[in-house]
């Protein structure tokens with residue numbers, strides 16, 4: 001008797017302990033792509049995943065994508081990209097699953113309640129860096145495929161995998177690979193699925209069809225050849241931090257309005273359909289405020305909040321490299337500081353124009369300080385916003401799968417974060433990309449105490465299994 005999708009679901013349910021243990025192994029690898037000293041860990045994570053796919057009978061290619069040049073001019077090898085395939089039945093459709101194996105930095109001292117790289121199960125939540133962004137979802141795909149195999153149910157579609165180790169650092173090198181393999185590895189792919197985004201709330205599942213882009217800036221100011229005692233030298237040096245903080249303060253006002261001249265001129269006006277979408281989704285401003293622990297928000301209605309998160313640019317100041325930030329009262333004048341901020345871009349903003357506007361404005365602001373210090377501004381990462389065709393059968397398959405597992409209609413939403421590869425697929429292929437969101441809004445991606453709900457982990461694997469079956473039914477036959 002052939003196995004059913006219910007048998008796959010039952011296998012998933014019966015192997016919860018094994019799947020949690022595996023996630024713990026993955027989270028324990030400190031695959032932080034932004035810290036060069038941990039590049040070996042990113043490589044180890046990629047190799048572990050490749051071996052896991054091979055154990056599932058997959059064919060794996062580890063593609064060398066070269067090196068990156070660090071701020072000091074040195075070269076560092078980029079982690080290879082995994083291009084793999086499980087199932088090559090020419091009679092079946094093919095989906096390509098994308099995910100990333102690198103994570104954002106984390107340390108206990110940031111305010112975690114447990115070691116960020118030790119998966120900790122508390123009250124039905126699996127706490128650890130990468131649990132939701134994006135190791136949990138990537139591992140879910142492999143567990144899902146294993147569950148089909150375990151009950152001897154053939155995969156309904158062929159599955160290709162594109163897994164990288166640099167997403168949290170701007171997916172360096174991936175775009176070129178997709179361009180190069182657009183007609184080969186990606187040539188027989190029918191659609192793409194990415195699970196690297198989050199629900200608007202904690203209960204209603206979501207499909208995401210739009211993301212903001214990201215323009216990341218670094219402003220370097222140097223006032224001396226070494227750090228200086230602020231008592232001995234203070235008052236006689238044009239301090240780099242003084243210059244930098246005045247520049248940063250000139251970028252955005254307390255209402256969140258970006259002060260760079262012309263930055264809003266290319267923003268696409270809100271359409272009636274977009275306004276309606278904001279009005280229809282299941283989202284509570286009060287739940288959102290309480291969940292993030294803010295006393296008040298910049299906006300107060302559901303529509304206004306979502307419009308600002310999805311359809312309008314925002315500017316965030318992230319930190320200052322070289323500034324003193326430890327506990328205690330170090331009395332130093334930092335000789336060289338690098339301020340870091342980013343602008344989330346929305347449709348029709350172009351990264352090149354944003355770069356020009358920001359650089360002109362910051363240079364003008366710096367010149368008005370009449371400072372003799374050395375100054376430089378760069379934009380290491382720049383990407384546009386991304387919006388998919390949510391009427392594509394790929395979205396129908398996602399919707400049907402979510403409805404089957406959760407018993408409710410998923411919300412169709414946009415998100416304010418960025419996933420660079422979505423643009424690479426749009427630029428170099430004609431493939432539809434579905435963001436099959438598995439994480440809850442309070443998962444804390446990039447934040448302290450990042451977590452993945454055990455229920456989202458387990459139900460997510462069932463959604464994936466059901467999505468693969470739905471794809472085989474809804475994708476048009478040739």
Ligand SMILES: NCC(=O)N[C@@H](Cc1c[nH]cn1)C(=O)O
Pocket residue numbers: 133167168169170171196197214381416417418419420445
């Ligand atoms: N889960 C998606 C995500 O977190 N994407 C990052 C992408 C990034 C980070 N630095 C450069 N790109 C995001 O911050 O949106």
Ligand SMILES: [Zn+2]
Pocket residue numbers: 100133134167196
């Ligand atoms: Zn991610």
Ligand SMILES: [Zn+2]
Pocket residue numbers: 104133168445446
């Ligand atoms: Zn992330």
